[in-house]
Amino acid sequence: MVKILVLNGPNLNRLGVREPAVYGKKTLKDLEEDLCQFSKNEKVQFSFFQSNHEGDVIDAIHDAEERFDGIILNPGAFTHYSYAIRDAISSVSIPVVEVHISNVHNRESFRHHSVTAPATIGQIVGFGFYGYQLAAQALIHHIRGNEGEITEN
Numbered sequence: 001m002v003k004i005l006v007l008n009g010p011n012l013n014r015l016g017v018r019e020p021a022v023y024g025k026k027t028l029k030d031l032e033e034d035l036c037q038f039s040k041n042e043k044v045q046f047s048f049f050q051s052n053h054e055g056d057v058i059d060a061i062h063d064a065e066e067r068f069d070g071i072i073l074n075p076g077a078f079t080h081y082s083y084a085i086r087d088a089i090s091s092v093s094i095p096v097v098e099v100h101i102s103n104v105h106n107r108e109s110f111r112h113h114s115v116t117a118p119a120t121i122g123q124i125v126g127f128g129f130y131g132y133q134l135a136a137q138a139l140i141h142h143i144r145g146n147e148g149e150i151t152e153n
Contacts (some may be wrong), residue, residue: 001044002044002045002069002070003044003067003068004045004046004047004068004069004070004071005047005048005049005060005064005068005070005071006035006036006049006071006072006132007049007061007073008048008050008051008076009051009074009077009078009079010076010077010078011052012049012076013028013050014051015030015101017145020123022072024101024129031079031132032046032048032130034092035048035132035136038136042136042137042140043140044136044140045063051138052057054078054082057075057078057088058085058088058111061085061088061092061096062088062092065092065093068094070094070142070143071096071097072096072101073096073097073098073099073120074098074101074117075098079111079115079116079117080099080111080113080114081115082115086115086118088121089116089120095107095120095135096119096120097121097123098114098116098120099125099132100125100131100135101127101128102125102126103125103126104125104126105125105126109120121138121139135151137147
């Protein structure tokens with residue numbers, strides 16, 4: 001079974017009420033429930049964590065190395081300036097996929113650059129909550145070495 005940490009950064013606890021024209025009306029809990037439904041058809045187990053605090057996100061990345069096979073990370077606004085989170089991603093040996101609900105390249109210019117993405121195995125943007133499932137599929141494919149089952153620990 002592949003174990004994936006879904007790590008959401010600042011303001012993602014406000015999904016459903018924060019800019020619904022951009023992020024939709026579904027909540028963070030809805031996102032987690034969607035991924036739990038997805039996991040029933042895949043051999044994957046998700047754990048979820050959200051924080052508005054940079055240090056908590058860094059600690060979660062560090063702690064994930066011993067407990068998870070990979071991380072799906074939506075760093076929120078930290079994407080654009082947190083070299084500390086970028087360094088945390090680089091410090092762990094497990095793969096990380098960066099995901100964004102909106103297409104950050106169709107938004108304000110400050111959102112066009114990610115300092116965290118170069119430390120990840122890839123970035124998925126603009127597919128709403130479905131982007132998390134795409135990230136999970138990419139991680140599973142990467143973890144399994146692109147050829148099937150991983151060995152149980």
